[in-house]
Amino acid sequence: METRKLLLTFVKNVVERPIVYNLVKEFDLVINIYRASISEEEEGYMVLDITGPTKMIDAGINFIVSQGVTIDNAQKSFRWDESVCTSCSNCLTHCPVNALHIEDRKTMKIVFDQNICIDCMGCIPNCPFGACGSIFQD
Amino acid sequence: MTEAWIDDVLAYSGIAAVDLYLGATQLRHNDPANIDYPGEFKFGGGHVIEKLIRGEELQLFALSYGTDEYPLKELRTKFTIDDLNQATMVNPRNCYQNYNVAVNTSNKTIYTYLGKLKPNMGNMTYSSAGQLSPLLNDPVYRTIGIGSSVWLAGAQGHVYSEGTQHTSAVVRTANQVPAEGAGTLALTGNMKEMDGDFVRGVSFKGYGVSIALGVGIPIPILDEDILLKTTVRDRDIRAQVIDYSIDYPMETGKVLATVNYETLKSGIVNILGRDIETASLSSYSMALKIAEILKAQIRDGNFLLNKPYQPLPPNQSMKAMKAGK
Numbered sequence: 001m002e003t004r005k006l007l008l009t010f011v012k013n014v015v016e017r018p019i020v021y022n023l024v025k026e027f028d029l030v031i032n033i034y035r036a037s038i039s040e041e042e043e044g045y046m047v048l049d050i051t052g053p054t055k056m057i058d059a060g061i062n063f064i065v066s067q068g069v070t071i072d073n074a075q076k077s078f079r080w081d082e083s084v085c086t087s088c089s090n091c092l093t094h095c096p097v098n099a100l101h102i103e104d105r106k107t108m109k110i111v112f113d114q115n116i117c118i119d120c121m122g123c124i125p126n127c128p129f130g131a132c133g134s135i136f137q138d
Numbered sequence: 139m140t141e142a143w144i145d146d147v148l149a150y151s152g153i154a155a156v157d158l159y160l161g162a163t164q165l166r167h168n169d170p171a172n173i174d175y176p177g178e179f180k181f182g183g184g185h186v187i188e189k190l191i192r193g194e195e196l197q198l199f200a201l202s203y204g205t206d207e208y209p210l211k212e213l214r215t216k217f218t219i220d221d222l223n224q225a226t227m228v229n230p231r232n233c234y235q236n237y238n239v240a241v242n243t244s245n246k247t248i249y250t251y252l253g254k255l256k257p258n259m260g261n262m263t264y265s266s267a268g269q270l271s272p273l274l275n276d277p278v279y280r281t282i283g284i285g286s287s288v289w290l291a292g293a294q295g296h297v298y299s300e301g302t303q304h305t306s307a308v309v310r311t312a313n314q315v316p317a318e319g320a321g322t323l324a325l326t327g328n329m330k331e332m333d334g335d336f337v338r339g340v341s342f343k344g345y346g347v348s349i350a351l352g353v354g355i356p357i358p359i360l361d362e363d364i365l366l367k368t369t370v371r372d373r374d375i376r377a378q379v380i381d382y383s384i385d386y387p388m389e390t391g392k393v394l395a396t397v398n399y400e401t402l403k404s405g406i407v408n409i410l411g412r413d414i415e416t417a418s419l420s421s422y423s424m425a426l427k428i429a430e431i432l433k434a435q436i437r438d439g440n441f442l443l444n445k446p447y448q449p450l451p452p453n454q455s456m457k458a459m460k461a462g463k
C-alpha cells in the first residue's frame with residue numbers, strides 16, 4: 001500500500017466526467033480530497049491523495065491522464081502568464097527565491113523557473129499587470 | 139448625460155450632451171479603496187481603457203434630467219470601440235524625464251505608486267527606461283516640442299502640450315541631462331489605432347489604479363549636438379533616491395542619495411552603506427520592443443517625422459499647491 005499526493009488540473013470539458021468515482025470503483029483506490037474547485041465555466045483543480053497498491057495507483061493515474069486531466073508534477077498552484085507579463089520587474093524584490101528573475105540585463109526580460117518557485121504567493125499582489133496568480137485564488 | 143459609468147467606472151460628463159471623459163485612475167463604483175488597508179484596486183479606469191482598445195464589450199450606464207430635444211433619462215447599453223464615432227486618448231502627463239527613485243526608511247511597509255516598499259530600505263523601485271527614455275535623449279527639447287509626432291501605443295499621436303508638472307529649470311549634469319525630475323509631455327492619439335498590448339490597466343495594492351502606456355518618440359539627427367545627446371547611456375543618468383515614508387509625503391525636499399541607471403538596472407544598489415535590491419515599474423524590454431517597431435515603421439515610410447510648431451517651455455519651474463489654512 002502506498003499514498004500519493006496529487007494536484008490535478010482540469011480543462012473545461014473534462015469537468016463533467018466522473019473521474020473520482022472511477023478511481024474508487026474501477027481501481028479500488030481510497031481517495032481523500034483536500035481542496036477542489038470545479039466549475040463548468042473555467043479550469044478546475046483538485047488536491048487529493050490516493051491510497052492503494054502501487055500497481056493500482058499507477059493504473060489509476062494512467063486512466064486520469066487518458067481522460068484529459070493534467071497532473072501537476074510540481075504540485076504548485078502558482079501560475080505566471082508570460083503573455084500578460086510586461087517584464088516591468090516589480091515582482092523581483094518580492095520573490096524570496098528568485099524564481100522570477102532576469103537572465104539578461106541587456107534586455108531586462110523576466111523569466112520564471114517553476115522548479116525554484118516555492119508557491120509562496122509573494123509576487124501575486126505585487127504584479128500590477130495581473131500576470132501572477134494562483135489556481136487556488138480567484 | 140449628467141452622470142455616466144462605463145463598466146461601473148464613473149466618467150466625467152460635464153462636457154457636452156453625449157461626450158464623456160474617462161479617467162485612468164478612476165476607481166470602480168463601490169471599490170472599497172483602502173478601507174480594508176491595503177486595498178486591492180483590481181479594476182478601474184485604466185482597465186476600462188485597455189478593454190476598449192482591445193475591442194471588448196463594455197457597459198454604459200448613463201442618467202440625464204431630460205430635455206425637449208434629449209428626452210431619454212436613463213440608458214443602459216453595451217458597446218465596443220467600433221460603436222463610437224471618436225475615441226481619443228488625451229493624456230496630460232507622460233514620459234517623465236528622470237523621475238525619482240523610491241525607498242522606505244521607516245519600520246513599516248508602505249504602499250505607493252512605485253509599488254510596495256519594504257521597511258528599512260528593504261527594496262528600491264524606479265520607473266523609467268533610462269537610456270531609452272525619449273526626453274533623456276533630447277534633454278533640452280531641441281526636437282521634441284508641441285506638435286511632434288509620437289508613437290503612442292501603436293497609433294501615430296502627437297504632443298499637444300507640455301505635460302503637467304513640466305519643469306525645465308532644473309539642475310543638469312554633463313550634456314544637460316537633468317539631475318532630478320524635469321520635463322513631461324502631454325500626448326494624444328486615436329485609440330482606434332492603438333494596440334492593447336501597449337495600453338495596460340494596472341493595480342497598485344494599497345495605492346490605486348492607473349494605466350501603463352507604450353510611447354516611442356523619434357529624434358531626427360539634425361546636427362552633431364543632437365546626435366551626441368542621443369548617445370546618453372544609463373551610467374550618465376543619475377536619479378534622486380527619495381524616502382517615500384517621510385520626505386515624500388512631508389515634501390521636505392530631502393534627497394537620500396543619487397544613483398545612476400546602470401546601477402539601478404544591475405539589480406543591487408548600495409546606498410548609505412547598504413545593498414538594496416531594485417525593481418522597475420516601467421518595462422525596459424517593452425521600451426526596446428517599441429524602439430524596434432518605430433524604427434521599422436520609419437524605415438518603411440509608415441511613420442513620418444515632423445517639426446514641432448512650438449518648443450516646450452525652456453525655463454519653467456514647478457510650484458506646489460498652496461496649503462490650506
Ligand code: SF4
Pocket residue numbers: 078094095096097098099100116117118119120121122123124
Ligand atoms: S509564488 Fe513565491 S516563489 Fe513562486 S514566483 Fe511567486 S514569489 Fe517567487
Ligand code: SF4
Pocket residue numbers: 084085086087088089090091092100110126127128129130131132
Ligand atoms: S510584476 Fe508582473 S508584469 Fe511585472 S515583471 Fe513581474 S510578473 Fe511581469
